[in-house]
Amino acid sequence: MNIEELRDQLISANQLSGQSSFDRRMPSKKSIPLFIEIRRKLKGILEIDASNADAWKLLSQSEEALLNYREAIDSFTKYLNFKGRDKKDLKRLALLKESQGEWEDLILAPKELKELGDYLNSNLSRITCDHSLVITRKYLEEKYSKVELKRIITALQNHGGFCDCEVLANVTL
Structure with a gap:
């Protein structure tokens, strides 16, 4: 499976999840297995080629959809290390960190x-x-x-x- 196919699958899973990109909530039960499978496939790609920036970015997005913000931040940071940093990406990293803080503040999983x-x-x-x-x-x-x-x-x-x-x-x- 290539990156483009996984990107398309991630888009479909996001649509099924019932989440918005600005206000994450627990994804729908139907979408969770899709996100987990996408994550598994991306990790497989990264085992072969740890310098694949696109795979790190998609992994970050799938972790975020699963509300695993620490992993999303770690994956996005690795993406930035391979891709380079621009203003848009730094803003995205800041939003991930802000979301992580908000979820941790809520105390409830x-x-x-x-x-x-x-x-x-x-x-x-x-x-x-x-x-x-x-x-x-x-x-x-x-x-x-x-x-x-x-x-x-x-x-x-x-x-x-x-x-x-x-x-x-x-x-x-």
Whole structure:
């Protein structure tokens, strides 16, 4: 399989993922195996030719889609080492680092955020948001200690989740 075919597959997987390039969320279940397979094939190419800049760039994009920001940054840095740096690429690297920081700040893993979103969506379809975090707290209290809960609530609020419907709209979707 060549780089162009993998690039096309990555584009298709991104379209299937339900993610936008500016606001990453957990990719759809259907797209995850595609991203994993693309990543496997790219790593195979890089085992043969570690200086393939295009493969490093595509690997970075597939890792980003899987929300593996450390690996995405590492792969993109290797791409830059072979390709050279320009203003657009440096901006891209900065955005990857910013996204990594945002995900780390949220404390919850992407899968946990999706589960919280599913829980909120289910509950808010039956009752109206009372502009508090009652439903969010109930869900989190079952899984986390009081200290962890306080940190998680603060992180959700820092990302625009001041009530249950805002957590659903601004953080988990």
